Amino acid sequence: RPWRRGAAAGARRSLPGPLSRRVLNHMLSALGAVAAGLTPERIALALVAVASVRLLLAFVPALLHGGISLGLFRERERMATAPQSEPEEEIPDYPEAEKADFSLEALRAFDGSDSSKPLLVGCKSNIYDMAKGKDFYGKGGPYNCFAGRDASVALAKMAFNEEYLAADWENYKMSQSESDILDDWEKKFATKYPLVGKILK
Incomplete structure (x- = not known):
């Protein structure tokens, strides 16, 4: 039906990849089952479910990226504060200066x-x-x-x-x-x- 074709097209555009396609297929199957009742309440419920899942999937890459970035930051911080072994070049001692202009x-x-x-x-x-x-x-x-x-x-x-x-x-x-x-x-x-x-x- 027209509203099903529109929802599927929008979902496919925003959910690339194997995982997203599997989720989309499950959603469309559930959506078809709900739509078979042809009640406005069930149709509205199905549309809300589709929108919620799409919103959740949109945040997954950002959450993963944020976790990786935080991990890298903490690793850099740990390395920066870790005690160093020995300096590459020791700063030499200098003789005392005599008074002179x-x-x-x-x-x-x-x-x-x-x-x-x-x-x-x-x-x-x-x-x-x-x-x-x-x-x-x-x-x-x-x-x-x-x-x-x-x-x-x-x-x-x-x-x-x-x-x-x-x-x-x-x-x-x-x-x-x-x-x-x-x-x-x-x-x-x-x-x-x-x-x-x-x-x-």
């Missing part, structure tokens, strides 16, 4: 790449010996890019771009919040690391 160009030689030389970082034209902070500022550390430079602008912006690493902090226009952040860094350095010199202009 350096130009910006001369300061570049103390960037941590040579473990026979002190590890130095400049902040607001002051030079600090970062040997105690080698895990952060030494070769392979997360802040190693600040070593061997006056990193004031990069510290204020917490950025690692060469543009900011090479910027002259005295001539760079900072926002108030950036100036406050830079002051905090200077206080931290002055508290934790020896002041060993000044940057010559």
